[in-house]
Amino acid sequence: MPEYGCFLSSEQYGPADLVEQARMAEQAGFQALWISDHYHPWNSAQGQSPFVWSVIGALSEAVSLPVETAVTCPTVRIHPAVVAQAVATSAVMTEGRFRLGVGTGEALNEHILGDRWPPAPVRLEMLEEAVQVIRRLLTGEQVNHHGPHYTVENARLYTVPEEPVPIDVSGFGPKATALAARIGDGYITMTPDEEMVTRFRKGGGGAKLVSGGTKVCYGHDRESCVRTVHELWYNERLPGEAAQVLPTPRHFEQLKPLVTEDMAERSVVCGDDAEQHVAALARFADAGFDRVYVNQIGADQRGFFDFYRTKVLPRLP
Template identity: 45%
Template sequence: MVRIGYTMMTEQAGPRQLVDDVVRAEQAGFDFSVASDHYSPWLASQGHAPFVWSVLGAAAQATSRIPLMTYVTCPIRRYHPAVVAQQAATVQLLSEGRFRLGLGAGENLNEHVVGGGWPPVDVRHEMLDEAVQIIRELFAGGYVNFEGKHYQVNSAKLWDLPAEPPPIGIAVSGEQSCRLAGRLADLLIAVEPEQRLLDLFDRHGGSGKPRVGQLPVSYDPDRDTAIARAHDQFRWFGTGWKVNAELPGPAAFDAATQFVTKEDVAQGIPCGDDVDRFVEAVRAYTEAGFDEVALVQVGGDAQQPFFGWAEEKLLPALRSL
Protein backbone atom coordinates (compact mmCIF):
# COMPACT_ATOMS: atom_id res chain seq x y z
CA MET A 1 0.00 0.00 0.00
CA VAL A 2 1.39 3.40 -0.98
CA ARG A 3 2.24 5.82 1.82
CA ILE A 4 0.79 9.31 1.32
CA GLY A 5 2.69 12.33 2.56
CA TYR A 6 2.05 16.03 3.05
CA THR A 7 4.40 18.76 1.84
CA MET A 8 5.25 21.80 3.97
CA MET A 9 5.81 24.08 0.98
CA THR A 10 7.98 26.82 2.45
CA GLU A 11 7.54 29.00 -0.64
CA GLN A 12 3.82 29.51 0.01
CA ALA A 13 3.43 29.92 3.78
CA GLY A 14 5.17 31.50 6.74
CA PRO A 15 6.88 29.48 9.49
CA ARG A 16 4.09 29.45 12.06
CA GLN A 17 1.51 28.36 9.51
CA LEU A 18 3.81 25.60 8.21
CA VAL A 19 4.06 24.15 11.71
CA ASP A 20 0.30 24.44 12.26
CA ASP A 21 -0.25 22.74 8.91
CA VAL A 22 1.95 19.74 9.63
CA VAL A 23 0.17 19.29 12.98
CA ARG A 24 -3.11 19.21 11.07
CA ALA A 25 -1.61 16.79 8.53
CA GLU A 26 -0.69 14.44 11.37
CA GLN A 27 -4.22 14.67 12.75
CA ALA A 28 -5.71 14.02 9.30
CA GLY A 29 -3.77 10.78 8.97
CA PHE A 30 -1.00 11.54 6.50
CA ASP A 31 1.76 8.93 6.69
CA PHE A 32 4.75 11.29 6.50
CA SER A 33 5.69 14.86 5.71
CA VAL A 34 8.36 16.62 3.68
CA ALA A 35 9.53 20.22 3.63
CA SER A 36 11.14 22.26 0.87
CA ASP A 37 14.33 24.22 1.58
CA HIS A 38 14.28 27.50 -0.36
CA TYR A 39 15.85 30.91 -0.03
CA SER A 40 13.32 32.30 -2.51
CA PRO A 41 9.88 31.37 -3.83
CA TRP A 42 9.62 30.14 -7.42
CA LEU A 43 7.15 32.91 -8.24
CA ALA A 44 6.56 36.17 -6.38
CA SER A 45 2.88 35.27 -6.01
CA GLN A 46 3.85 32.46 -3.63
CA GLY A 47 5.35 35.06 -1.34
CA HIS A 48 7.36 33.15 1.30
CA ALA A 49 10.70 31.48 2.06
CA PRO A 50 11.35 30.91 5.81
CA PHE A 51 14.38 28.95 7.03
CA VAL A 52 13.33 25.33 6.83
CA TRP A 53 15.61 24.03 9.61
CA SER A 54 13.91 26.27 12.17
CA VAL A 55 10.53 25.11 10.86
CA LEU A 56 11.60 21.45 11.16
CA GLY A 57 12.77 21.95 14.74
CA ALA A 58 9.44 23.50 15.68
CA ALA A 59 7.54 20.79 13.77
CA ALA A 60 9.46 18.08 15.61
CA GLN A 61 8.25 19.49 18.92
CA ALA A 62 4.69 20.17 17.78
CA THR A 63 4.07 16.66 16.39
CA SER A 64 4.50 13.20 17.85
CA ARG A 65 3.97 10.64 15.07
CA ILE A 66 4.43 11.99 11.58
CA PRO A 67 7.90 11.52 10.02
CA LEU A 68 9.73 14.60 8.74
CA MET A 69 12.02 15.01 5.73
CA THR A 70 13.82 17.67 3.69
CA TYR A 71 12.65 17.66 0.08
CA VAL A 72 15.36 18.67 -0.57
CA THR A 73 18.37 20.36 0.96
CA CYS A 74 21.32 21.27 -1.23
CA PRO A 75 24.60 20.69 0.68
CA ILE A 76 26.97 22.12 -1.94
CA ARG A 77 26.76 25.96 -1.91
CA ARG A 78 24.53 27.71 0.61
CA TYR A 79 25.50 25.20 3.29
CA HIS A 80 28.75 23.37 3.84
CA PRO A 81 28.09 19.61 4.16
CA ALA A 82 29.52 19.58 7.70
CA VAL A 83 26.83 22.08 8.71
CA VAL A 84 24.10 20.02 7.00
CA ALA A 85 25.23 16.98 9.00
CA GLN A 86 24.87 18.97 12.24
CA GLN A 87 21.44 20.31 11.22
CA ALA A 88 20.17 16.84 10.31
CA ALA A 89 21.52 15.17 13.45
CA THR A 90 19.83 17.81 15.60
CA VAL A 91 16.44 17.40 13.90
CA GLN A 92 16.76 13.62 14.23
CA LEU A 93 17.25 14.07 17.98
CA LEU A 94 14.40 16.56 18.33
CA SER A 95 12.03 14.32 16.39
CA GLU A 96 13.14 11.18 18.26
CA GLY A 97 14.14 9.35 15.11
CA ARG A 98 11.45 10.59 12.71
CA PHE A 99 13.71 12.48 10.28
CA ARG A 100 15.06 11.64 6.83
CA LEU A 101 17.63 13.84 5.11
CA GLY A 102 16.71 14.50 1.49
CA LEU A 103 19.60 15.92 -0.54
CA GLY A 104 19.97 17.24 -4.08
CA ALA A 105 22.29 19.13 -6.39
CA GLY A 106 20.22 22.28 -5.94
CA GLU A 107 18.83 25.13 -8.00
CA ASN A 108 20.43 28.42 -8.96
CA LEU A 109 17.30 30.09 -7.55
CA ASN A 110 18.45 29.34 -3.99
CA GLU A 111 22.20 28.85 -4.14
CA HIS A 112 23.31 31.94 -6.10
CA VAL A 113 22.71 34.14 -3.05
CA VAL A 114 26.11 33.26 -1.56
CA GLY A 115 27.97 34.28 -4.76
CA GLY A 116 30.71 32.44 -6.56
CA GLY A 117 28.70 31.52 -9.64
CA TRP A 118 26.54 28.49 -10.39
CA PRO A 119 28.57 25.41 -11.36
CA PRO A 120 27.61 23.19 -14.33
CA VAL A 121 25.68 20.05 -13.52
CA ASP A 122 28.68 17.68 -13.77
CA VAL A 123 30.51 19.73 -11.15
CA ARG A 124 27.44 19.92 -8.93
CA HIS A 125 27.22 16.14 -8.92
CA GLU A 126 30.91 15.87 -8.02
CA MET A 127 30.26 18.26 -5.14
CA LEU A 128 27.20 16.32 -4.00
CA ASP A 129 29.21 13.08 -4.04
CA GLU A 130 31.82 14.59 -1.70
CA ALA A 131 29.11 16.18 0.46
CA VAL A 132 27.38 12.84 1.07
CA GLN A 133 30.70 11.23 1.98
CA ILE A 134 31.36 13.97 4.55
CA ILE A 135 27.87 13.78 6.04
CA ARG A 136 28.02 10.00 6.42
CA GLU A 137 31.44 10.15 8.07
CA LEU A 138 30.18 12.72 10.57
CA PHE A 139 27.08 10.61 11.28
CA ALA A 140 29.42 7.72 12.12
CA GLY A 141 30.93 9.67 15.06
CA GLY A 142 34.46 10.68 15.91
CA TYR A 143 36.62 13.37 14.36
CA VAL A 144 36.49 13.78 10.60
CA ASN A 145 39.20 15.14 8.33
CA PHE A 146 38.47 15.34 4.63
CA GLU A 147 40.48 16.72 1.73
CA GLY A 148 38.52 16.56 -1.51
CA LYS A 149 38.44 18.33 -4.84
CA HIS A 150 35.70 20.66 -3.65
CA TYR A 151 35.58 20.49 0.17
CA GLN A 152 37.89 20.47 3.11
CA VAL A 153 36.95 19.40 6.63
CA ASN A 154 39.34 19.93 9.52
CA SER A 155 38.85 17.95 12.71
CA ALA A 156 35.03 18.14 12.71
CA LYS A 157 32.92 16.15 15.16
CA LEU A 158 29.19 16.05 15.89
CA TRP A 159 28.81 16.18 19.65
CA ASP A 160 25.09 15.45 19.66
CA LEU A 161 24.43 12.33 17.61
CA PRO A 162 21.20 10.29 17.44
CA ALA A 163 21.37 6.56 18.09
CA GLU A 164 20.29 6.02 14.48
CA PRO A 165 21.49 8.53 11.86
CA PRO A 166 18.88 9.92 9.48
CA PRO A 167 18.50 7.91 6.27
CA ILE A 168 19.79 9.88 3.28
CA GLY A 169 17.70 10.38 0.15
CA ILE A 170 19.02 11.82 -3.10
CA ALA A 171 16.88 13.61 -5.69
CA VAL A 172 17.16 12.31 -9.25
CA SER A 173 16.25 13.65 -12.67
CA GLY A 174 18.58 11.82 -15.07
CA GLU A 175 21.23 9.15 -15.44
CA GLN A 176 24.01 10.98 -13.58
CA SER A 177 21.91 11.63 -10.50
CA CYS A 178 20.45 8.09 -10.60
CA ARG A 179 23.97 6.67 -10.67
CA LEU A 180 24.90 8.82 -7.69
CA ALA A 181 21.74 7.93 -5.77
CA GLY A 182 22.05 4.22 -6.46
CA ARG A 183 25.56 4.22 -5.04
CA LEU A 184 25.22 6.61 -2.10
CA ALA A 185 21.56 7.01 -1.07
CA ASP A 186 19.28 5.04 1.23
CA LEU A 187 16.26 6.13 -0.84
CA LEU A 188 15.40 7.86 -4.11
CA ILE A 189 13.56 11.18 -4.41
CA ALA A 190 11.82 12.37 -7.59
CA VAL A 191 9.10 14.76 -8.71
CA GLU A 192 7.98 12.90 -11.85
CA PRO A 193 6.44 9.42 -12.15
CA GLU A 194 9.13 8.18 -14.53
CA GLN A 195 9.83 4.46 -14.33
CA ARG A 196 13.01 5.09 -16.32
CA LEU A 197 14.50 6.88 -13.32
CA LEU A 198 13.69 3.98 -11.03
CA ASP A 199 15.19 1.49 -13.49
CA LEU A 200 18.40 3.54 -13.63
CA PHE A 201 18.43 3.77 -9.83
CA ASP A 202 18.10 -0.03 -9.58
CA ARG A 203 20.80 -0.58 -12.18
CA HIS A 204 23.29 1.45 -10.18
CA GLY A 205 22.68 -0.16 -6.79
CA GLY A 206 19.29 1.13 -5.69
CA SER A 207 17.32 -2.11 -5.99
CA GLY A 208 15.13 -2.69 -2.94
CA LYS A 209 15.55 0.84 -1.59
CA PRO A 210 12.50 3.09 -1.03
CA ARG A 211 11.51 5.64 -3.65
CA VAL A 212 9.56 8.78 -2.81
CA GLY A 213 7.67 10.96 -5.30
CA GLN A 214 5.96 14.32 -5.06
CA LEU A 215 2.73 15.50 -6.69
CA PRO A 216 1.21 19.00 -6.71
CA VAL A 217 -2.57 19.10 -6.30
CA SER A 218 -5.05 21.96 -6.07
CA TYR A 219 -8.15 21.09 -4.06
CA ASP A 220 -11.10 23.46 -4.09
CA PRO A 221 -14.86 22.82 -4.28
CA ASP A 222 -14.83 25.17 -7.29
CA ARG A 223 -12.59 23.68 -9.99
CA ASP A 224 -12.07 27.00 -11.79
CA THR A 225 -10.78 28.53 -8.56
CA ALA A 226 -8.45 25.58 -8.06
CA ILE A 227 -7.09 25.91 -11.62
CA ALA A 228 -6.60 29.66 -11.30
CA ARG A 229 -4.67 29.23 -8.06
CA ALA A 230 -2.48 26.48 -9.52
CA HIS A 231 -1.77 28.61 -12.58
CA ASP A 232 -0.91 31.64 -10.48
CA GLN A 233 1.49 29.86 -8.12
CA PHE A 234 2.55 26.56 -9.69
CA ARG A 235 2.82 27.00 -13.46
CA TRP A 236 6.62 26.70 -13.13
CA PHE A 237 6.30 23.04 -12.15
CA GLY A 238 6.06 21.72 -15.70
CA THR A 239 9.20 23.37 -17.03
CA GLY A 240 11.40 20.40 -16.07
CA TRP A 241 14.42 20.27 -13.80
CA LYS A 242 16.97 21.09 -16.50
CA VAL A 243 15.28 24.51 -16.63
CA ASN A 244 14.32 24.80 -12.96
CA ALA A 245 17.89 24.22 -11.80
CA GLU A 246 19.31 27.06 -13.87
CA LEU A 247 16.98 30.07 -13.59
CA PRO A 248 18.16 32.64 -11.01
CA GLY A 249 14.99 34.12 -9.51
CA PRO A 250 11.20 34.55 -9.46
CA ALA A 251 11.27 37.10 -12.32
CA ALA A 252 13.04 34.56 -14.52
CA PHE A 253 10.47 31.87 -13.70
CA ASP A 254 7.68 34.34 -14.40
CA ALA A 255 9.17 35.10 -17.82
CA ALA A 256 9.84 31.43 -18.60
CA THR A 257 6.22 30.49 -17.87
CA GLN A 258 4.41 33.49 -19.36
CA PHE A 259 2.88 31.40 -22.13
CA VAL A 260 1.74 28.54 -19.87
CA THR A 261 -2.07 28.52 -19.92
CA LYS A 262 -4.58 27.50 -17.30
CA GLU A 263 -5.48 24.56 -19.54
CA ASP A 264 -1.83 23.45 -19.53
CA VAL A 265 -1.78 23.55 -15.73
CA ALA A 266 -5.07 21.66 -15.43
CA GLN A 267 -3.62 18.91 -17.61
CA GLY A 268 -0.64 18.41 -15.32
CA ILE A 269 -2.10 19.10 -11.85
CA PRO A 270 -5.30 17.54 -10.50
CA CYS A 271 -7.61 20.44 -9.66
CA GLY A 272 -11.02 20.65 -8.00
CA ASP A 273 -12.67 18.09 -5.71
CA ASP A 274 -13.07 15.03 -7.95
CA VAL A 275 -11.35 12.33 -5.88
CA ASP A 276 -10.91 10.10 -8.91
CA ARG A 277 -8.71 12.70 -10.64
CA PHE A 278 -6.42 12.80 -7.62
CA VAL A 279 -6.32 9.02 -7.30
CA GLU A 280 -5.36 8.60 -10.96
CA ALA A 281 -2.54 11.12 -10.59
CA VAL A 282 -1.14 9.19 -7.62
CA ARG A 283 -1.66 5.90 -9.48
CA ALA A 284 0.84 7.07 -12.11
CA TYR A 285 3.49 7.03 -9.36
CA THR A 286 2.51 3.67 -7.90
CA GLU A 287 2.47 2.04 -11.32
CA ALA A 288 5.93 3.43 -12.01
CA GLY A 289 7.15 1.80 -8.80
CA PHE A 290 7.07 4.53 -6.13
CA ASP A 291 6.44 3.47 -2.51
CA GLU A 292 5.55 6.93 -1.20
CA VAL A 293 3.97 10.06 -2.69
CA ALA A 294 4.03 13.47 -0.97
CA LEU A 295 1.16 15.74 -1.99
CA VAL A 296 1.61 19.50 -2.34
CA GLN A 297 -1.65 21.37 -1.82
CA VAL A 298 -1.14 24.53 -3.88
CA GLY A 299 -1.74 27.84 -2.12
CA GLY A 300 -0.91 28.75 1.46
CA ASP A 301 -4.44 29.93 2.21
CA ALA A 302 -5.97 26.70 0.88
CA GLN A 303 -4.54 24.27 3.42
CA GLN A 304 -7.23 24.06 6.08
CA PRO A 305 -10.13 23.15 3.75
CA PHE A 306 -7.83 20.60 2.10
CA PHE A 307 -7.15 18.73 5.35
CA GLY A 308 -10.81 18.07 6.10
CA TRP A 309 -11.48 16.86 2.55
CA ALA A 310 -8.33 14.74 2.52
CA GLU A 311 -9.18 13.07 5.83
CA GLU A 312 -12.78 12.36 4.88
CA LYS A 313 -12.47 11.46 1.18
CA LEU A 314 -9.01 11.53 -0.41
CA LEU A 315 -6.88 9.47 1.98
CA PRO A 316 -9.41 6.62 2.24
CA ALA A 317 -9.55 6.45 -1.56
CA LEU A 318 -5.76 6.44 -1.89
CA ARG A 319 -5.41 3.60 0.64
CA SER A 320 -6.78 1.26 -2.02
CA LEU A 321 -3.80 1.80 -4.32
Protein backbone atom coordinates in the same frame (compact mmCIF):
# COMPACT_ATOMS: atom_id res chain seq x y z
CA MET B 1 1.55 -0.66 -0.66
CA PRO B 2 2.70 2.96 -0.55
CA GLU B 3 2.56 5.27 2.41
CA TYR B 4 1.06 8.71 1.81
CA GLY B 5 2.58 11.88 3.16
CA CYS B 6 2.02 15.62 3.10
CA PHE B 7 4.42 17.96 1.30
CA LEU B 8 4.85 21.27 3.15
CA SER B 9 5.70 24.17 0.83
CA SER B 10 8.19 26.58 2.37
CA GLU B 11 7.91 28.73 -0.76
CA GLN B 12 4.24 29.45 -0.15
CA TYR B 13 3.75 29.49 3.64
CA GLY B 14 5.40 30.95 6.71
CA PRO B 15 6.59 28.87 9.66
CA ALA B 16 3.43 29.06 11.78
CA ASP B 17 1.25 28.00 8.85
CA LEU B 18 3.60 25.10 8.02
CA VAL B 19 3.44 23.80 11.58
CA GLU B 20 -0.35 24.06 11.63
CA GLN B 21 -0.56 22.21 8.30
CA ALA B 22 1.63 19.46 9.75
CA ARG B 23 -0.80 19.09 12.67
CA MET B 24 -3.75 18.88 10.29
CA ALA B 25 -1.87 16.36 8.13
CA GLU B 26 -1.33 14.06 11.09
CA GLN B 27 -4.96 14.34 12.15
CA ALA B 28 -6.09 13.59 8.58
CA GLY B 29 -4.14 10.34 8.47
CA PHE B 30 -1.06 11.27 6.46
CA GLN B 31 1.92 9.14 7.47
CA ALA B 32 4.94 11.37 6.86
CA LEU B 33 6.03 14.92 6.04
CA TRP B 34 8.20 16.43 3.34
CA ILE B 35 9.32 20.04 3.63
CA SER B 36 11.07 22.08 0.96
CA ASP B 37 14.41 23.82 1.63
CA HIS B 38 14.62 27.13 -0.22
CA TYR B 39 16.28 30.52 0.19
CA HIS B 40 13.91 32.15 -2.32
CA PRO B 41 10.42 31.27 -3.51
CA TRP B 42 10.18 30.47 -7.21
CA ASN B 43 8.22 33.68 -7.79
CA SER B 44 6.95 36.62 -5.78
CA ALA B 45 3.35 35.37 -5.80
CA GLN B 46 4.39 32.40 -3.64
CA GLY B 47 5.84 34.90 -1.23
CA GLN B 48 7.61 32.96 1.56
CA SER B 49 10.87 31.20 2.37
CA PRO B 50 11.47 30.43 6.06
CA PHE B 51 14.67 28.72 7.24
CA VAL B 52 13.82 25.05 7.04
CA TRP B 53 15.91 23.90 10.02
CA SER B 54 14.07 26.22 12.40
CA VAL B 55 10.73 24.92 11.13
CA ILE B 56 11.87 21.30 11.57
CA GLY B 57 12.61 22.09 15.21
CA ALA B 58 9.05 23.27 15.64
CA LEU B 59 7.69 20.23 13.78
CA SER B 60 9.54 17.93 16.16
CA GLU B 61 7.42 19.28 19.01
CA ALA B 62 4.15 19.64 17.10
CA VAL B 63 3.75 16.21 15.47
CA SER B 64 5.00 12.64 15.71
CA LEU B 65 5.31 12.07 11.95
CA PRO B 66 8.59 11.34 10.14
CA VAL B 67 10.09 14.45 8.52
CA GLU B 68 12.32 14.77 5.46
CA THR B 69 13.74 17.71 3.53
CA ALA B 70 12.75 17.62 -0.12
CA VAL B 71 15.32 18.55 -0.91
CA THR B 72 18.41 20.15 0.64
CA CYS B 73 21.32 21.17 -1.56
CA PRO B 74 24.36 20.66 0.73
CA THR B 75 26.98 21.97 -1.69
CA VAL B 76 27.13 25.75 -2.24
CA ARG B 77 24.93 27.94 -0.02
CA ILE B 78 25.71 25.90 3.11
CA HIS B 79 28.88 23.87 3.60
CA PRO B 80 28.16 20.14 4.11
CA ALA B 81 29.80 20.24 7.55
CA VAL B 82 27.18 22.77 8.68
CA VAL B 83 24.39 20.78 7.02
CA ALA B 84 25.61 17.74 8.96
CA GLN B 85 25.16 19.58 12.27
CA ALA B 86 21.64 20.66 11.29
CA VAL B 87 20.80 17.10 10.26
CA ALA B 88 22.17 15.61 13.49
CA THR B 89 20.19 18.00 15.66
CA SER B 90 17.02 17.44 13.62
CA ALA B 91 17.40 13.67 13.99
CA VAL B 92 17.87 13.98 17.75
CA MET B 93 14.89 16.32 18.15
CA THR B 94 12.60 14.07 16.10
CA GLU B 95 13.83 10.99 18.01
CA GLY B 96 15.10 9.28 14.88
CA ARG B 97 12.21 10.25 12.61
CA PHE B 98 14.28 12.41 10.27
CA ARG B 99 15.56 11.63 6.77
CA LEU B 100 17.75 13.96 4.72
CA GLY B 101 16.73 14.43 1.11
CA VAL B 102 19.51 15.92 -1.02
CA GLY B 103 19.92 17.13 -4.58
CA THR B 104 22.14 19.24 -6.80
CA GLY B 105 20.00 22.34 -6.27
CA GLU B 106 19.16 25.44 -8.26
CA ALA B 107 20.94 28.72 -8.84
CA LEU B 108 17.82 30.41 -7.46
CA ASN B 109 18.80 29.33 -3.95
CA GLU B 110 22.49 28.54 -4.11
CA HIS B 111 24.19 31.46 -5.90
CA ILE B 112 23.38 34.05 -3.24
CA LEU B 113 26.89 34.29 -1.77
CA GLY B 114 28.39 35.06 -5.16
CA ASP B 115 29.89 31.63 -5.71
CA ARG B 116 30.15 30.27 -9.23
CA TRP B 117 27.17 28.11 -10.18
CA PRO B 118 28.83 25.04 -11.69
CA PRO B 119 27.53 22.88 -14.55
CA ALA B 120 25.48 19.77 -13.82
CA PRO B 121 28.33 17.20 -13.93
CA VAL B 122 30.33 19.21 -11.39
CA ARG B 123 27.27 19.62 -9.18
CA LEU B 124 26.88 15.83 -9.11
CA GLU B 125 30.55 15.47 -8.07
CA MET B 126 30.03 18.04 -5.32
CA LEU B 127 26.91 16.29 -4.08
CA GLU B 128 28.67 12.94 -3.83
CA GLU B 129 31.55 14.43 -1.84
CA ALA B 130 29.15 16.38 0.37
CA VAL B 131 27.22 13.20 1.25
CA GLN B 132 30.50 11.51 2.19
CA VAL B 133 31.38 14.39 4.53
CA ILE B 134 27.91 14.45 6.12
CA ARG B 135 27.88 10.71 6.75
CA ARG B 136 31.29 10.77 8.41
CA LEU B 137 30.36 13.66 10.69
CA LEU B 138 27.08 12.02 11.71
CA THR B 139 29.06 9.19 13.32
CA GLY B 140 30.41 11.62 15.93
CA GLU B 141 34.02 10.96 14.94
CA GLN B 142 36.52 13.76 14.38
CA VAL B 143 36.75 14.45 10.68
CA ASN B 144 39.59 15.81 8.58
CA HIS B 145 38.75 15.92 4.90
CA HIS B 146 40.64 17.50 2.01
CA GLY B 147 38.74 16.77 -1.18
CA PRO B 148 38.44 18.40 -4.58
CA HIS B 149 35.51 20.56 -3.45
CA TYR B 150 35.49 20.67 0.38
CA THR B 151 37.88 20.99 3.29
CA VAL B 152 37.00 19.98 6.84
CA GLU B 153 39.50 20.34 9.66
CA ASN B 154 39.21 18.90 13.18
CA ALA B 155 35.41 18.84 12.99
CA ARG B 156 33.36 16.74 15.37
CA LEU B 157 29.65 16.73 16.11
CA TYR B 158 28.92 16.13 19.78
CA THR B 159 25.12 16.00 19.48
CA VAL B 160 24.44 13.06 17.19
CA PRO B 161 21.57 10.58 16.79
CA GLU B 162 21.86 7.01 18.02
CA GLU B 163 21.18 5.58 14.55
CA PRO B 164 22.50 6.70 11.13
CA VAL B 165 20.32 9.23 9.34
CA PRO B 166 19.09 7.91 5.97
CA ILE B 167 20.11 10.13 3.05
CA ASP B 168 17.87 10.01 -0.01
CA VAL B 169 19.14 11.39 -3.31
CA SER B 170 16.95 13.26 -5.79
CA GLY B 171 17.27 12.45 -9.47
CA PHE B 172 15.36 13.47 -12.61
CA GLY B 173 17.72 12.15 -15.27
CA PRO B 174 19.83 9.04 -15.87
CA LYS B 175 23.07 10.39 -14.33
CA ALA B 176 21.45 11.66 -11.13
CA THR B 177 19.41 8.48 -10.83
CA ALA B 178 22.57 6.40 -11.19
CA LEU B 179 24.19 8.45 -8.42
CA ALA B 180 21.14 7.93 -6.21
CA ALA B 181 21.33 4.17 -6.78
CA ARG B 182 25.03 4.13 -5.93
CA ILE B 183 25.21 6.36 -2.84
CA GLY B 184 21.65 6.93 -1.61
CA ASP B 185 19.65 5.23 1.10
CA GLY B 186 16.65 6.04 -1.07
CA TYR B 187 15.56 7.80 -4.25
CA ILE B 188 13.42 10.90 -4.76
CA THR B 189 11.78 11.90 -8.02
CA MET B 190 8.71 13.97 -8.82
CA THR B 191 6.95 12.12 -11.64
CA PRO B 192 5.37 8.63 -11.60
CA ASP B 193 7.97 7.33 -14.04
CA GLU B 194 8.23 3.56 -13.77
CA GLU B 195 11.28 3.52 -16.05
CA MET B 196 13.28 5.72 -13.67
CA VAL B 197 12.24 3.65 -10.66
CA THR B 198 13.38 0.50 -12.49
CA ARG B 199 16.64 2.19 -13.45
CA PHE B 200 17.25 3.07 -9.78
CA ARG B 201 16.46 -0.42 -8.50
CA LYS B 202 18.48 -2.23 -11.15
CA GLY B 203 21.37 0.24 -10.84
CA GLY B 204 22.02 -0.71 -7.23
CA GLY B 205 19.07 0.78 -5.37
CA GLY B 206 17.42 -2.59 -4.91
CA ALA B 207 14.59 -2.43 -2.38
CA LYS B 208 15.57 0.98 -0.97
CA LEU B 209 12.86 3.59 -0.38
CA VAL B 210 11.54 5.36 -3.49
CA SER B 211 9.60 8.55 -2.78
CA GLY B 212 7.72 10.93 -5.03
CA GLY B 213 5.62 14.03 -4.73
CA THR B 214 2.78 15.71 -6.55
CA LYS B 215 0.82 18.94 -6.30
CA VAL B 216 -2.95 19.27 -6.27
CA CYS B 217 -5.32 22.18 -5.94
CA TYR B 218 -8.41 21.22 -4.01
CA GLY B 219 -11.43 23.51 -4.18
CA HIS B 220 -15.11 23.52 -5.18
CA ASP B 221 -14.55 25.90 -8.13
CA ARG B 222 -12.37 24.02 -10.59
CA GLU B 223 -11.72 27.03 -12.83
CA SER B 224 -10.55 29.05 -9.83
CA CYS B 225 -8.20 26.19 -8.91
CA VAL B 226 -6.71 26.23 -12.40
CA ARG B 227 -6.08 29.95 -12.13
CA THR B 228 -4.44 29.45 -8.73
CA VAL B 229 -2.08 26.80 -10.11
CA HIS B 230 -1.16 29.02 -13.04
CA GLU B 231 -0.55 32.02 -10.79
CA LEU B 232 1.55 30.28 -8.15
CA TRP B 233 3.29 27.28 -9.76
CA TYR B 234 3.69 27.99 -13.48
CA ASN B 235 7.45 27.60 -12.90
CA GLU B 236 7.05 23.81 -12.86
CA ARG B 237 6.05 23.84 -16.53
CA LEU B 238 9.04 25.84 -17.79
CA PRO B 239 11.13 23.91 -20.32
CA GLY B 240 14.73 22.74 -20.24
CA GLU B 241 17.18 23.76 -17.52
CA ALA B 242 15.43 27.00 -16.57
CA ALA B 243 14.65 25.74 -13.06
CA GLN B 244 18.33 24.98 -12.42
CA VAL B 245 20.00 28.09 -13.85
CA LEU B 246 17.71 31.12 -13.38
CA PRO B 247 19.04 33.18 -10.46
CA THR B 248 16.06 35.16 -9.09
CA PRO B 249 12.26 34.96 -8.76
CA ARG B 250 12.06 37.93 -11.16
CA HIS B 251 13.66 35.84 -13.91
CA PHE B 252 11.03 33.14 -13.45
CA GLU B 253 8.31 35.77 -13.59
CA GLN B 254 9.66 36.99 -16.94
CA LEU B 255 9.02 33.51 -18.38
CA LYS B 256 5.47 33.16 -17.08
CA PRO B 257 3.98 33.93 -20.57
CA LEU B 258 5.48 30.63 -21.78
CA VAL B 259 3.05 28.70 -19.56
CA THR B 260 -0.67 28.76 -20.32
CA GLU B 261 -3.54 27.93 -18.00
CA ASP B 262 -4.16 24.82 -20.12
CA MET B 263 -0.60 23.65 -19.43
CA ALA B 264 -1.07 24.23 -15.72
CA GLU B 265 -4.39 22.37 -15.75
CA ARG B 266 -2.86 19.34 -17.45
CA SER B 267 -0.08 19.10 -14.87
CA VAL B 268 -2.05 19.38 -11.61
CA VAL B 269 -5.29 17.79 -10.41
CA CYS B 270 -7.73 20.66 -9.80
CA GLY B 271 -11.08 20.66 -8.04
CA ASP B 272 -12.98 18.32 -5.73
CA ASP B 273 -13.43 15.19 -7.84
CA ALA B 274 -12.15 12.48 -5.52
CA GLU B 275 -11.72 10.05 -8.41
CA GLN B 276 -9.18 12.34 -10.06
CA HIS B 277 -7.19 12.77 -6.86
CA VAL B 278 -7.15 9.02 -6.19
CA ALA B 279 -6.09 8.31 -9.78
CA ALA B 280 -3.21 10.79 -9.62
CA LEU B 281 -1.77 9.14 -6.52
CA ALA B 282 -2.44 5.64 -7.79
CA ARG B 283 -0.15 6.33 -10.75
CA PHE B 284 2.76 6.57 -8.29
CA ALA B 285 1.74 3.30 -6.66
CA ASP B 286 1.54 1.62 -10.07
CA ALA B 287 5.03 2.91 -10.91
CA GLY B 288 6.52 1.24 -7.84
CA PHE B 289 6.83 4.11 -5.35
CA ASP B 290 7.00 3.40 -1.62
CA ARG B 291 5.93 6.87 -0.43
CA VAL B 292 3.89 9.55 -2.15
CA TYR B 293 3.66 13.10 -0.80
CA VAL B 294 0.85 15.53 -1.67
CA ASN B 295 1.12 19.32 -1.66
CA GLN B 296 -2.07 21.40 -1.62
CA ILE B 297 -1.53 24.56 -3.66
CA GLY B 298 -4.83 26.27 -2.90
CA ALA B 299 -5.57 28.42 0.13
CA ASP B 300 -8.23 26.10 1.59
CA GLN B 301 -5.85 23.94 3.60
CA ARG B 302 -8.41 22.82 6.14
CA GLY B 303 -10.84 21.85 3.39
CA PHE B 304 -8.08 19.91 1.64
CA PHE B 305 -7.20 17.91 4.75
CA ASP B 306 -10.87 17.14 5.47
CA PHE B 307 -11.34 16.07 1.84
CA TYR B 308 -8.34 13.74 1.90
CA ARG B 309 -9.26 12.34 5.33
CA THR B 310 -12.78 11.41 4.28
CA LYS B 311 -12.74 10.88 0.51
CA VAL B 312 -9.22 10.23 -0.78
CA LEU B 313 -6.90 8.50 1.70
CA PRO B 314 -9.43 5.74 2.58
CA ARG B 315 -9.64 4.77 -1.11
CA LEU B 316 -5.94 4.63 -1.90
CA PRO B 317 -4.13 1.32 -2.44
